[in-house]
Amino acid sequence: MRKIYLTIILAMGLMVTSCDYLLDIEPEYTQDAENFFDTPEDYERALVGVYDLLQTSYLHIWIGEIASDNSIAGGESVNDSRGLHEIDNMTHGGVNTELRDIMRWNYAGIARANYIFEHKDKIDFEGKDQILAEAKFLRAYYHFVLTTYFGDVPLVVDRRLSLSEVSASERTPRVQVYAQIEQDLNEAINVLPDQQAETGRITKGAAIALLGKVQLYQNKFGDAAQTLDRIISQNAAGYDLFPDFSTLFYVVNENNSEDVFTIQYSGQQGGDYGCFVCLQGNPAVGFHGVRQYNGPLYGDGNSYNLPTQDLYDYFDGNDPRREATLLDIDAFIAAQPNSGDISYAVGAGGHTGYYNNKYIKRLDERGLPDDDLTSPLNYRVIRYADVLLMAAEAFQQSGNDDRARTELNKVRQRVGMPAINSSGTQLLQDIYRERRLELSGEGYRFFDLVRTGRAADVIQGFVPGKHELFPIPQVEIDLAGGNWQQNPNY
Incomplete structure (x- = not known):
């Protein structure tokens, strides 16, 4: 393929x-x-x-x-x-x-x-x-x-x-922009196939998922629930949660059953620091790397986009997503048999001790020639876990707590976390919490906080x-x- x-x-x-x-x-x-x-x-x-x-x-x-x-x-x-x-x-x-x-x-x-x-x-x-x-x-x-x-x-x-x-x-009023977006997506859904012969091309599932997201962003909860349910209940493309969250964001596991809308990268250069739009590789990965790192598993990078202590503390200690999402660099080094030989530097732009472990440079995943700019690691714009959590939110907001818990607990079950049994407002808060736990490091958080009216409380x-x-x-x-x-x- x-x-x-x-x-x-x-x-x-x-x-x-x-x-x-x-x-x-x-x-x-x-x-x-x-x-x-x-x-x-x-x-x-x-x-x-x-x-x-x-x-x-x-x-x-x-x-x-x-x-x-x-x-x-x-x-x-x-x-x-x-x-x-x-x-x-x-x-x-x-x-x-x-x-x-x-x-x-x-x-x-x-x-x-x-x-x-x-x-x-x-x-x-x-x-x-x-x-x-x-x-x-x-x-x-x-x-x-x-x-x-x-x-x-x-x-x-x-x-x-x-x-x-x-x-x-x-400037066109936002409601009209949304109307055009929905029209384009609905027309695309009517034509696109469930699967494409070429990996990376848009499918019907990607269009349905984006439409559900667009509806959710407009607080059209009933419409969003109905749209997202088309993916979950019909699932002609065979979407499913990848069983091992700890390796989900490795190159070897790209384009698996969890990928709904994914941007493909080739690991070649194409451009340089003067033309990021020309790049063929994913520059976020190298820029997230540990500055002047010399040690196993990871490559050195530019220490951008550093997770906070608040995010680390947000996870339960037994949640395997914490380690998969955040690299605690000092703990990682201390656990290595040759820890005294491993070193890294701290940038003056800030240091938290944590790095984005989902999109980070690993030694066996580097592109060429400038591996700060040439990672082949794809960006998952929408994955199936996000579809389930968006559906959970849409169902809860439209009065169907039972279905909301079902979709929420699928995500938790994948990582061995106990089921949520709450209802009403507490269930909605649990869904919001799960979105942060599941999707941190992927670029959703600010927009989730804004669209749900919680940004001023936490930013x-x-x-x-x-x-x-x-x-x-x-x-x-x-x-x-x-x-x-x-x-x-x-």
């Missing part, structure tokens, strides 16, 4: 080469529609270009954890990725490199999808409907990321925008009425000619 890698698009010249304009994504030498979309292969190549922007997922892992109570920014110093430190301290504003990258790169993905839809009727061929369905899913996902971060965002459908049109565009410096959304990058406001108002209180 051939694995789809997302940077094949370099060969067709559709990479983002201009970082100065939000949707100015067509570089020199790009083929235009006059000599493209003439063969089925052209549509396939254009679709790979839409997939390509998924490789920027490392930002979601960082921001979703660092903005929450799960981790601190870390790194070499407070000036090393200053934007992450500002997000960590809740002092971020409209000038922030990481937030601008979120906006630019997701809109670039949308623009690439729309390029296909502009020319969807140029030729007919067998399989075109599936290409369009995958493009609709990806467009929905990019829009979902944008509205989750920024709220109201310009809604762009079926066409690219010129720079003059961008300047004249207004130091969080200002209600402000930090539920991130600020629109100021440069994009300027490029839009003042048509875009900044989010409240920034």
